[in-house]
Amino acid sequence: MAVSPLLPRSPSNINANMSPAKAKSLTVRNSSSASASTSGKPTQPKQEFDLAEKMNEEIASKYVKGKKLGEGTFALVYRGHLRSDPSHLVAIKKFKIPSQPEQRSEGLNVDSIREIKYLQELSHPSIVALLDVFSTKDETINMVIEYFPNGNLEQLIKDQSVAYGAADVKAWMGMLGRAIYFCHANFVLHRDIKPNNLLIAADGEVKLADFGLARGFADPYANMTHVVITLWYRPPELLFGARHYSGAVDVWSMGMVFAELLLRVPYAATMSDKEIAQLETICEAVGTPNEENWPGVSSLPNYMEMEKQVPVRGRDYYMAKFPTAGAQGVDLLMAMLKLDPNKRVTAKQVLEHAWWRVEPRPTDRENLPKQGGGAEKMGEDVARQPGVLADHDKFQGVARRLDFAALK
Amino acid sequence: MVMSGMQNGHIASEADDICPVCKNSTYLQKNLRFKINTKCYHRICEGCVDRITSTQKKCPIAGCTFAARGVIPRRGEYRVQTFEDLAIEREVDIRKRVMAILNRREEEFYSKRAWDDFLEQREELIMNLVLKTDVKKTEATLSKYKEANADSIKANAALERNAAAQFESRQTLQKEQANLRRQAAQQTYEDDRFHTLTAGSRDVKAGAMEVIHDDGPVSDPSGLVKGLRKLRPPSPEKVYDPFMGMATTRDYYGLQADYPSMRLTKAKNDTRTRAGGFDFQAYYDESLLRAFAGLGCFIDKEKTGQGPPATRELATVVAAESLPGRINDEVF
Numbered sequence: 001m002a003v004s005p006l007l008p009r010s011p012s013n014i015n016a017n018m019s020p021a022k023a024k025s026l027t028v029r030n031s032s033s034a035s036a037s038t039s040g041k042p043t044q045p046k047q048e049f050d051l052a053e054k055m056n057e058e059i060a061s062k063y064v065k066g067k068k069l070g071e072g073t074f075a076l077v078y079r080g081h082l083r084s085d086p087s088h089l090v091a092i093k094k095f096k097i098p099s100q101p102e103q104r105s106e107g108l109n110v111d112s113i114r115e116i117k118y119l120q121e122l123s124h125p126s127i128v129a130l131l132d133v134f135s136t137k138d139e140t141i142n143m144v145i146e147y148f149p150n151g152n153l154e155q156l157i158k159d160q161s162v163a164y165g166a167a168d169v170k171a172w173m174g175m176l177g178r179a180i181y182f183c184h185a186n187f188v189l190h191r192d193i194k195p196n197n198l199l200i201a202a203d204g205e206v207k208l209a210d211f212g213l214a215r216g217f218a219d220p221y222a223n224m225t226h227v228v229i230t231l232w233y234r235p236p237e238l239l240f241g242a243r244h245y246s247g248a249v250d251v252w253s254m255g256m257v258f259a260e261l262l263l264r265v266p267y268a269a270t271m272s273d274k275e276i277a278q279l280e281t282i283c284e285a286v287g288t289p290n291e292e293n294w295p296g297v298s299s300l301p302n303y304m305e306m307e308k309q310v311p312v313r314g315r316d317y318y319m320a321k322f323p324t325a326g327a328q329g330v331d332l333l334m335a336m337l338k339l340d341p342n343k344r345v346t347a348k349q350v351l352e353h354a355w356w357r358v359e360p361r362p363t364d365r366e367n368l369p370k371q372g373g374g375a376e377k378m379g380e381d382v383a384r385q386p387g388v389l390a391d392h393d394k395f396q397g398v399a400r401r402l403d404f405a406a407l408k
Numbered sequence: 409m410v411m412s413g414m415q416n417g418h419i420a421s422e423a424d425d426i427c428p429v430c431k432n433s434t435y436l437q438k439n440l441r442f443k444i445n446t447k448c449y450h451r452i453c454e455g456c457v458d459r460i461t462s463t464q465k466k467c468p469i470a471g472c473t474f475a476a477r478g479v480i481p482r483r484g485e486y487r488v489q490t491f492e493d494l495a496i497e498r499e500v501d502i503r504k505r506v507m508a509i510l511n512r513r514e515e516e517f518y519s520k521r522a523w524d525d526f527l528e529q530r531e532e533l534i535m536n537l538v539l540k541t542d543v544k545k546t547e548a549t550l551s552k553y554k555e556a557n558a559d560s561i562k563a564n565a566a567l568e569r570n571a572a573a574q575f576e577s578r579q580t581l582q583k584e585q586a587n588l589r590r591q592a593a594q595q596t597y598e599d600d601r602f603h604t605l606t607a608g609s610r611d612v613k614a615g616a617m618e619v620i621h622d623d624g625p626v627s628d629p630s631g632l633v634k635g636l637r638k639l640r641p642p643s644p645e646k647v648y649d650p651f652m653g654m655a656t657t658r659d660y661y662g663l664q665a666d667y668p669s670m671r672l673t674k675a676k677n678d679t680r681t682r683a684g685g686f687d688f689q690a691y692y693d694e695s696l697l698r699a700f701a702g703l704g705c706f707i708d709k710e711k712t713g714q715g716p717p718a719t720r721e722l723a724t725v726v727a728a729e730s731l732p733g734r735i736n737d738e739v740f
Contacts, residue, residue: 125652163585174650182654187694217694220675220686242684244675249685296683341685351650362648369589 009123010059010132060134063144065092074109074212079147089147090131095140111212112141118188118211119143126179128199128209145209149202150370152209153257154195157264164369166324169261170355171362172198172206173254179208180254181347184247187217191228193253195260204368220244226302229253231278232266236289237341239275239282241302248341251350255336262322262329280308286337287312294340312339328355427453429460429468443486446501448474449494457486502537506530509554511564512633518625522635529633549632556630658693660700667692 064086066079075095082088095112119130132144153172156162176198183190191213199209213228223243229235235252237245259267270281283289288310289297297303318330325333332355338344345353356362425434427442429452434440444451450469452460460468461483466475474481491497510530517523536546554561582590625635666688675681676688 161588163589174648174652177650178652178654181651184690185654187690187697217687217690220672220681220688220691237684242680244678244681244684244686246685246687246690248687294683296679299679300683301680340683342682344685346687348656353650356648356650361645367593369593 009129010062056134059132060136060142062132063090063092074111080144089149090144091147093143093145094136095142097138097140108141112143114214115211116141116143118214119145122183122186122188122211124179124182125205126175126207127182128207146201146207148199148207150200152196152200153198153206153261156200156369157195157260162369165360165363166326166329167360167363168368169258169324170329170360171365171368172261173258174351174356174362175206176208176254176257177347177350180247180250181351183208183214184250184347188214189217189247190214190250192230193250193257194230194233195257196230198257200370204365204370217246218244231273231275232256232269234275234278235341236279236282236294236339237300239279239302240289240297240300242300245341247347248344251336251344251347252341254347254350255333258333258336259322262325262333275302276304279304279306282339283308283310285313286339289339297340326355326358328353328358331355427456429453429456442489444489444494444497445474445481446485446487447479447481448472449498451489451494452486457483461486499534499538503534506534506537506550508565509550509561510633511561511568512636513564513567516636518635518637522625525635526633553628553630553632557628560628658697661696663689663693663696665689 062083063080064083066081068076069079069091070077075093078092078094080090080092082090095109116130116133119128120133123129129146130143131146134142134144136142150156156164176193180190180193188211190208190211192210193208197208197210198206201207215224218224224245226238226241226243226245229238229249233253233256235249238249256267268278268281268285270278272278283306287293288306288308291298293312313334315330315334318325318334319327322330322333332345332350332353335345335353336350425440425442426432427440428450432440432453432455441454442451443454443457445467448467448469450467450472452468456468460466461481464480466472466478467481469475489497491500507530510526510533512526514523517526533546533550536542578590578594626638627634628636672688675686
């Protein structure tokens with residue numbers, strides 16, 4: 001029980017079941033014979049390795065860092081693979097060191113701490129798996145996560161060459177719904193749900209990623225920040241500056257993702273980065289919040305009387321706007337896009353909705369559309385690594401076709 | 409060359425299409441249309457069809473064997489010709505009829521060999537009817553098979569329609585959207601189907617049948633077709649569970665609508681907290697879970713005096729924790 005929840009998920013874990021005493025003896029042995037490191041990496045272990053350093057070294061040497069996949073403001077993402085199994089691809093997210101010295105003195109980036117903290121705690125098929133965490137010599141943190149060859153849902157929505165139907169949308173919403181329910185059941189608010197953060201795994205499963213803004217549910221007297229969630233997916237209570245909110249904020253974002261999946265364009269997209277502009281967009285898309293449809297809204301810190309007065313959009317409006325969702329789908333969407341967070345459905349109620357039981361049945365995971373080369377592309381990459389039989393299956397099929405033995 | 413004796417050498421030609429009954433010709437009457445009888449394949453104009461079927465006459469063509477036998481053609485038996493060559497028209501009709509009866513599917517057969525044998529057998533029956541050899545015997549065989557296998561014929565016909573409908577809808581989708589993905593998916597589907605067929609496993613798409621025993625080939629009830637597998641209808645698809653087995657309740661407690669707490673009164677009465685959507689239920693839930701989760705504490709059972717927890721792992725944990733001298737290094 002005292003073992004970190006992180007360790008069992010680490011692939012081919014060599015030190016998960018190792019007693020501290022054994023690990024220590026290993027350390028002593030290794031430090032006495034200077035280069036007994038198991039890997040081929042040219043490391044020069046210091047004479048005085050403490051246990052933490054030794055374990056870090058062991059984890060870091062399990063992976064081989066490959067080419068750079070992407071770069072963000074705070075992090076670089078590399079492709080990597082297991083040293084022991086080059087076909088086992090991973091992504092390594094390396095948090096950048098702040099360039100300014102004054103920022104550096106603040107220590108680790110808060111986002112990276114949040115992300116590691118919550119990903120360590122949450123283990124679910126629809127949430128990105130954190131495999132390992134290690135630090136490198138330049139004192140940066142590296143997160144090892146699953147490898148996603150198929151990009152994210154945003155790319156898929158934008159890719160006009162990819163066609164998907166109501167059954168596919170239902171399958172993705174199921175995955176997203178389960179991920180959010182799992183977070184909320186474990187008292188974690190994600191606070192940045194958007195198609196861009198929904199990664200498509202090799203097997204078609206969509207996984208919730210980027211817990212950089214996540215936090216635990218708060219005490220009613222603790223203030224939370226309202227400047228979270230990407231603007232287009234931010235619920236009205238956060239735009240009005242609410243300091244005490246709940247999982248309803250994630251449900252709004254989920255509703256926005258649902259609408260975007262159906263429309264293939266963001267439902268409440270605003271060109272300006274002003275919160276007031278976003279509120280106007282919401283008025284247009286959902287309706288204008290007022291005391292009638294949202295008791296107490298005027299007491300929120302940043303509340304303002306909206307110029308644009310639009311009555312809350314009714315069923316007919318949604319039916320015309322989202323014909324592919326069907327009556328039940330529209331019902332669920334409307335329930336997720338309620339202005340008053342108290343009236344909004346919870347993540348649990350989303351999964352209990354009748355929509356899941358009506359036709360069409362959600363597409364099976366393996367039949368979901370995936371863009372790009374998918375597994376094939378991944379296979380090609382793998383084939384370049386030594387010692388891998390990527391074409392193994394290809395020729396098996398041929399042999400089967402020419403099976404004359406069955407005719408005898 | 410093409411069994412011209414059968415339909416009195418009557419092959420349509422554009423220039424002079426004359427109805428053998430009323431002698432009207434397309435030369436004089438541009439919109440003259442012809443129909444054929446599906447029994448004797450004699451071809452007369454639509455006007456004559458109306459006339460002879462309403463007055464209950466025999467096929468009016470001289471020398472028609474059906475007319476000689478006194479068979480009265482009904483109106484429904486006349487239809488528009490599809491093929492120019494009536495010999496082909498007749499063969500296609502026979503083929504359709506036989507294939508609707510002998511409609512076994514490839515996956516029903518125990519081996520490729522058995523399937524091929526079946527195809528050959530079917531072809532032989534068809535050609536018997538086409539060439540009018542052993543017609544009586546062949547018809548008897550067919551009707552015997554039809555009676556004995558009524559269920560299987562019906563099921564296979566439904567599958568066939570299903571597959572056809574699926575194919576149709578897929579085609580329209582492709583035409584509408586002209587998209588590459590669906591085409592690729594269908595290709596994969598075809599490949600998969602081929603593989604599942606050749607590998608001998610069941611066809612998961614199209615709701616095909618499932619193999620029960622693999623204890624050797626069997627023959628159908630009438631004994632005509634051999635080398636079949638024993639099949640049963642596929643088990644119905646599992647109902648989709650949106651939770652995918654995730655727990656929806658807490659183990660140790662049930663949540664009440666409200667808990668009296670002095671500390672929370674102020675927050676509960678704060679409109680800002682309320683309007684922001686702060687969820688007190690979630691707060692209670694978290695507080696209670698944090699209070700009870702690590703303890704393996706069954707409040708109900710303790711109250712009723714039912715003794716230690718039933719779960720084995722939990723009991724192990726409790727037993728380990730109650731050991732004297734054990735230092736609990738876990739700090740909550």
